Amino acid sequence: MARTLIFLVFLAISVASTLAGTHRTSKSTVLHVSSAVSSTERLFSGDGHERKHKRSSNADEFSGSGLRFKLHSRHSVRISSAMDYTELTLSRLSRDSARVEAIQTRVDLVSLGITKADLTPLESGIMDEKLQGPVTSGTSKGSGEYFCRVGIGNPPTPSYLVLDTGSDVNWIQCAPCGDCYQQADPIYDPSLSSSFSRLTCGASQCQSLDVSECRNDTCLYEVSYGDGSYTVGDFVTETISFGGSDRVDNVAIGCGHNNEGLFVGAAGLLGLGGGPLSFPSQIKASSFSYCLVDRDSDTASTLEFNTALPNDAVTAPLLHNPKINTYYFVGLSGISVGGHQLPIPPETFAVNENGRGGVIIDSGTAITRLQTTAYNTMRDAFKAGTTNLPSANGFALFDTCYNLSSRKSVEIPTVSFHFSNGNELKLPAKNYMIPVDSSGTFCFAFATTPSALGIIGNVQQQGTRVGYDLANSLVGFSPNKC
Numbered sequence: 001m002a003r004t005l006i007f008l009v010f011l012a013i014s015v016a017s018t019l020a021g022t023h024r025t026s027k028s029t030v031l032h033v034s035s036a037v038s039s040t041e042r043l044f045s046g047d048g049h050e051r052k053h054k055r056s057s058n059a060d061e062f063s064g065s066g067l068r069f070k071l072h073s074r075h076s077v078r079i080s081s082a083m084d085y086t087e088l089t090l091s092r093l094s095r096d097s098a099r100v101e102a103i104q105t106r107v108d109l110v111s112l113g114i115t116k117a118d119l120t121p122l123e124s125g126i127m128d129e130k131l132q133g134p135v136t137s138g139t140s141k142g143s144g145e146y147f148c149r150v151g152i153g154n155p156p157t158p159s160y161l162v163l164d165t166g167s168d169v170n171w172i173q174c175a176p177c178g179d180c181y182q183q184a185d186p187i188y189d190p191s192l193s194s195s196f197s198r199l200t201c202g203a204s205q206c207q208s209l210d211v212s213e214c215r216n217d218t219c220l221y222e223v224s225y226g227d228g229s230y231t232v233g234d235f236v237t238e239t240i241s242f243g244g245s246d247r248v249d250n251v252a253i254g255c256g257h258n259n260e261g262l263f264v265g266a267a268g269l270l271g272l273g274g275g276p277l278s279f280p281s282q283i284k285a286s287s288f289s290y291c292l293v294d295r296d297s298d299t300a301s302t303l304e305f306n307t308a309l310p311n312d313a314v315t316a317p318l319l320h321n322p323k324i325n326t327y328y329f330v331g332l333s334g335i336s337v338g339g340h341q342l343p344i345p346p347e348t349f350a351v352n353e354n355g356r357g358g359v360i361i362d363s364g365t366a367i368t369r370l371q372t373t374a375y376n377t378m379r380d381a382f383k384a385g386t387t388n389l390p391s392a393n394g395f396a397l398f399d400t401c402y403n404l405s406s407r408k409s410v411e412i413p414t415v416s417f418h419f420s421n422g423n424e425l426k427l428p429a430k431n432y433m434i435p436v437d438s439s440g441t442f443c444f445a446f447a448t449t450p451s452a453l454g455i456i457g458n459v460q461q462q463g464t465r466v467g468y469d470l471a472n473s474l475v476g477f478s479p480n481k482c
Helices: 002-027 033-043 046-058 085-111 372-384
Strands: 028-032 068-073 146-152 157-164 171-173 212-215 218-224 230-243 246-259 268-271 287-291 300-305 314-319 328-330 332-337 359-361 368-371 401-403 409-413 415-419 424-426 433-435 441-444 446-449 454-456 464-469 474-479
Touching: 028 033, 033 085, 033 409, 033 433, 085 454, 171 230, 246 268, 314 328, 314 415, 314 424, 314 464, 328 359, 332 372, 368 372, 372 409, 372 446
Parallel strands: 157 268, 171 246, 359 454, 368 446
Antiparallel strands: 028 409, 068 146, 068 300, 146 157, 146 230, 171 268, 212 218, 218 230, 230 246, 287 300, 287 464, 314 474, 332 415, 368 454, 401 441, 415 424, 433 441, 464 474
């Protein structure tokens, strides 16, 4: 009897401890400070630079088998000119702000019924001298953080293209060049491809362009990105190779002869948006997914098409904005910090009847932007849960930073997104507390925006396979599926 009583008491204590541990885990999580700082130091060590240089110069395989491309972080393709991690972070945040402003301006204008064509009337001299400006090498600016390895033409020319869910038009730099920026691979020469074909002005693909011109019954295109970058040239069809015998013929792409070079070492861009000219739309993909490796890593992942969402994926509704079909609006309904859902009205994240507001998920934006009220509520809750951590001065667009130079690991409040279908996505600590230097300064990786449009950026997506189930209007998040 005594033994039974002792056993029951022990069992009760064990259960209570387990429940207490579970409760604590739901409110806090561990940030591994020392490993994150080591990663920043490794980028600027001799070994790190040699490894990345070797990789970018020898990466001739442009994909694996099936409908998939290899996916690389920007830093693994082309070594940054930054002298240290602080300069690198400032460069990243600067180009990120330019991208965010361009996206938000486009969505805001479209909600008012103003299109890009209204703002940039195209004259007959689309390829005249006035459009040619100084070309930058892309070492200090750029529009892409992740590149996929693609084969263009027949025989295929291996090329790095920027992965972009916020764009529809696919394009690549083409010879002969009026102005071409520096890229990692030789510039694609259409005269060497048997599958190259110019589109006529009456082609449906040409008619789908926001900005186009006709010359000698061939279609010319222009795409500008709001941050000073643009591409101008022939609109054509080409073969896109995935590797081996897997390829897609007659994909409409821009053959850019004049390009402002804010794309680092990439040869062009692969548009993954929701419009009719995007790559998924042209190949009639039912789904696509990517896994964004740590941006400071030299490992690779994949961009895949027509694969089902994993069974353990946290799904959220993809919403339709009747005013614009490029961006993927997600049904975000709330945010929790430290296990407590914040008092933010769900309509804060909703698209209104004019197409304004809402939240998009974007591969090219780095830092998640939230509407001012939502951000302030979230930040204040996070700060209330980190009063035991030494604070540091703000850094660029970050206003909540900490000096963790004396710590190997720390506990911080959990952060979760809540979706309109009732699902919850818990973010890893490293996806919202990030180093901004190699000295142990970490910042809360969210930012406010005066715009009604919120954006879930790629820092919050790192290490997670993000799948777009286009057939069922769902987006799924699967941690550790890279």
